[in-house]
Amino acid sequence: MPPRDDPSPPASGAWREGDDAGHRLFAGVGDVKLESGQVIPDVRVAYETWGELNDDASNAVLVQHALTGDSHVVGDQGPGHPSPGWWAGMVGPGAPVDTDRYFVVAPNVLGGCQGTTGPSSAEPGGRRAWGGRFPRTTVRDQVAVEALLADTLGIDAWAGVVGGSMGGMRAVEWGVTWPDRVRSMVLLATCAAASAEQIGLSAAQIHAIRADAGYHGGDYYDAAPGAGPHVGLGIARRIAHITYRSELELQERFGRRPQDGEDPLGGGRFAVESYLDHHARKLVRRFDANSYIVLSEAMNSHDVGRGRGGTEAALARVSARTVVAGIDSDRLYPLWQQELLARHIPSASDVQVITSPFGHDGFLIETGPVGSLVAAALG
Amino acid sequence: MPPRDDPSPPASGAWREGDDAGHRLFAGVGDVKLESGQVIPDVRVAYETWGELNDDASNAVLVQHALTGDSHVVGDQGPGHPSPGWWAGMVGPGAPVDTDRYFVVAPNVLGGCQGTTGPSSAEPGGRRAWGGRFPRTTVRDQVAVEALLADTLGIDAWAGVVGGSMGGMRAVEWGVTWPDRVRSMVLLATCAAASAEQIGLSAAQIHAIRADAGYHGGDYYDAAPGAGPHVGLGIARRIAHITYRSELELQERFGRRPQDGEDPLGGGRFAVESYLDHHARKLVRRFDANSYIVLSEAMNSHDVGRGRGGTEAALARVSARTVVAGIDSDRLYPLWQQELLARHIPSASDVQVITSPFGHDGFLIETGPVGSLVAAALG
Numbered sequence: 001m002p003p004r005d006d007p008s009p010p011a012s013g014a015w016r017e018g019d020d021a022g023h024r025l026f027a028g029v030g031d032v033k034l035e036s037g038q039v040i041p042d043v044r045v046a047y048e049t050w051g052e053l054n055d056d057a058s059n060a061v062l063v064q065h066a067l068t069g070d071s072h073v074v075g076d077q078g079p080g081h082p083s084p085g086w087w088a089g090m091v092g093p094g095a096p097v098d099t100d101r102y103f104v105v106a107p108n109v110l111g112g113c114q115g116t117t118g119p120s121s122a123e124p125g126g127r128r129a130w131g132g133r134f135p136r137t138t139v140r141d142q143v144a145v146e147a148l149l150a151d152t153l154g155i156d157a158w159a160g161v162v163g164g165s166m167g168g169m170r171a172v173e174w175g176v177t178w179p180d181r182v183r184s185m186v187l188l189a190t191c192a193a194a195s196a197e198q199i200g201l202s203a204a205q206i207h208a209i210r211a212d213a214g215y216h217g218g219d220y221y222d223a224a225p226g227a228g229p230h231v232g233l234g235i236a237r238r239i240a241h242i243t244y245r246s247e248l249e250l251q252e253r254f255g256r257r258p259q260d261g262e263d264p265l266g267g268g269r270f271a272v273e274s275y276l277d278h279h280a281r282k283l284v285r286r287f288d289a290n291s292y293i294v295l296s297e298a299m300n301s302h303d304v305g306r307g308r309g310g311t312e313a314a315l316a317r318v319s320a321r322t323v324v325a326g327i328d329s330d331r332l333y334p335l336w337q338q339e340l341l342a343r344h345i346p347s348a349s350d351v352q353v354i355t356s357p358f359g360h361d362g363f364l365i366e367t368g369p370v371g372s373l374v375a376a377a378l379g
Numbered sequence: 380m381p382p383r384d385d386p387s388p389p390a391s392g393a394w395r396e397g398d399d400a401g402h403r404l405f406a407g408v409g410d411v412k413l414e415s416g417q418v419i420p421d422v423r424v425a426y427e428t429w430g431e432l433n434d435d436a437s438n439a440v441l442v443q444h445a446l447t448g449d450s451h452v453v454g455d456q457g458p459g460h461p462s463p464g465w466w467a468g469m470v471g472p473g474a475p476v477d478t479d480r481y482f483v484v485a486p487n488v489l490g491g492c493q494g495t496t497g498p499s500s501a502e503p504g505g506r507r508a509w510g511g512r513f514p515r516t517t518v519r520d521q522v523a524v525e526a527l528l529a530d531t532l533g534i535d536a537w538a539g540v541v542g543g544s545m546g547g548m549r550a551v552e553w554g555v556t557w558p559d560r561v562r563s564m565v566l567l568a569t570c571a572a573a574s575a576e577q578i579g580l581s582a583a584q585i586h587a588i589r590a591d592a593g594y595h596g597g598d599y600y601d602a603a604p605g606a607g608p609h610v611g612l613g614i615a616r617r618i619a620h621i622t623y624r625s626e627l628e629l630q631e632r633f634g635r636r637p638q639d640g641e642d643p644l645g646g647g648r649f650a651v652e653s654y655l656d657h658h659a660r661k662l663v664r665r666f667d668a669n670s671y672i673v674l675s676e677a678m679n680s681h682d683v684g685r686g687r688g689g690t691e692a693a694l695a696r697v698s699a700r701t702v703v704a705g706i707d708s709d710r711l712y713p714l715w716q717q718e719l720l721a722r723h724i725p726s727a728s729d730v731q732v733i734t735s736p737f738g739h740d741g742f743l744i745e746t747g748p749v750g751s752l753v754a755a756a757l758g
Binding site for chain 2: 007008035036136138193194195196197199201203204207208211212213232234235239242247250251253254255256264265266267268269270271273275300301303304331334359
């Protein structure tokens with residue numbers, strides 16, 4: 001089970017945790033009214049920054065993590081950071097997001113499990129965690145919280161908003177909701193609205209977690225160590241991980257090779273099974289199952305056109321210079337989704353197609369071509 | 380839970396069940412030694428036939444069902460047949476497999492749950508079902524049992540062997556193992572060896588079933604009604620069903636439409652979720668979870684090249700006139716797998732590519748073009 005989030009209510013404003021928390025920052029953004037009308041009181045946002053904000057606050061770049069990411073875009077694993085940065089090399093002095101020029105902000109998303117208010121945070125008026133009672137949130141709610149964070153930090157407009165996958169969903173929602181607050185965007189391997197297949201795949205994963213006898217309706221934080229819905233979360237991850245990669249990559253890398261020392265015909269595993277088991281275990285150690293459900297449901301809610309006269313009308317609002325890029329082997333966010341974004345965002349480039357064997361995960365792995373696109377977009 | 384298979388040991392030879400069993404036939408094929416060396420005693424095969432065997436037994440066609448299929452290729456739902464025929468219109472007088480000319484045999488597979496010996500059959504020496512102790516079987520074991528059935532029926536060689544998906548795995552194993560017993564083959568949406576992705580997807584589904592608290596290590600047949608691993612099997616089916624269809628079909632058919640009367644943003648479902656729920660429920664009613672595991676593991680074992688000097692050497696043994704066909708939108712058994720079969724089977728056609736929006740399920744749905752190919756291959 002991931003460490004339970006600190007249930008103490010946040011103070012208002014921003015503060016810095018001690019050295020042992022890896023310089024994560026926290027901001028209290030107050031009560032947040034959700035799209036559903038429900039209110040989450042005293043929302044706290046965990047975030048990290050790199051570089052310095054300039055005098056007119058015109059050099060801020062927002063970097064948006066994906067489903068199981070967090071604020072730790074670059075840097076080592078350590079206290080407060082259960083995994084190393086998910087985009088190594090992309091942020092730093094001279095990097096594509098150049099911290100000699102830009103002030104970079106990366107918040108953990110609303111509903112997440114790495115410091116921002118989520119299902120593992122204390123329910124209002126009690127010491128018990130929200131658990132399965134955490135309100136249903138949308139990508140727009142996630143972005144509303146980020147806008148409050150920007151206000152707190154004195155950032156009126158972003159020089160750039162950069163995100164892939166669920167991070168790209170937030171990026172495009174920023175561009176549509178606050179055209180005046182986004183000067184450039186990079187939308188990677190993402191979409192204007194979750195597709196039927198994306199919804200179905202997420203739904204199957206959510207079923208797998210909820211079906212785990214250890215899920216207990218989401219109230220598993222006080223269970224004995226090892227008693228949470230680990231098996232269900234692991235199954236969700238196995239399904240997801242296959243969709244994140246490409247068939248060809250899996251075939252070239254694993255084929256029908258048995259796992260070392262095991263005989264698949266005698267009850268042992270193929271190497272590809274061991275690989276999926278590894279990724280399942282790894283996620284279970286670092287990620288909260290309730291957050292996985294909350295964020296998957298938020299992704300399923302994603303539709304920039306909802307209540308705005310449809311996708312085209314919504315995307316027409318964007319004024320940011322926009323680079324849209326996809327991965328040729330991505331079967332989870334196929335290129336038609338990026339083509340649709342590029343066609344309807346007035347100031348968008350043609351889709352930049354990145355050739356990669358890694359499928360959807362290409363947006364995380366192909367930091368060479370992705371970095372060039374990001375640098376050019378910000379430049 | 381599906382009805383528990385009749386645990387009474389079969390007599391030797393073939394017999395016909397009463398009218399209320401929809402004319403299913405049964406054959407006792409004796410003890411079967413598996414590839415692993417283990418022996419399953421007194422194996423019984425359920426099968427159906429259409430047409431008449433001619434005097435020199437030269438007009439027999441073997442039709443092979445896929446993972447959750449059975450002997451009921453065509454015909455109504457009814458006693459002994461929990462679902463209508465899975466290939467309506469393909470077998471009958473004047474149909475692509477023309478019963479005015481051919482004697483058609485369709486057995487339920489070893490390890491299945493529609494009459495042939497499988498996990499729901501009685502364990503030797505007891506009245507308890509095999510459950511999770513059913514031996515690990517391979518596609519070659521499935522085919523070995525079918526060869527014993529052919530012997531019982533006096534069929535020395537098949538005029539044709541026709542199968543898609545797992546049925547195609549058995550078909551190609553027939554052609555490789557007994558070149559002299561197969562005069563023509565139709566291999567639909569299938570492969571010479573299960574790929575890394577196919578293995579990984581099956582593995583995730585098997586995990587979902589085994590993780591169900593109702594699975595009880597496979598001993599759930601005596602559980603209260605409704606207490607089997609239905610949730611786990613349903614999750615497996617949701618995953619599988621998405622892979623059986625195409626992304627485009629799901630998008631055009633469902634998109635982001637809410638299920639009638641439900642609000643996805645308020646805890647309700649999208650139409651695509653309801654569709655997957657429906658297919659999950661439907662499978663749970665008619666199929667045994669242990670059989671799903673046994674057959675999935677057998678599919679993962681599939682590799683015509685194992686112990687035969689590799690794929691090319693194995694396929695070079697085939698002497699049957701062979702038609703290989705694939706579906707352009709099939710992402711579970713992509714066209715490269717059929718191209719590989721066609722390239723290395725000496726007497727194979729070029730791959731016949733069937734254009735269909737239905738993905739892998741196209742081999743079941745597109746009976747027009749599939750029927751033409753089958754008729755031509757047999758003709």
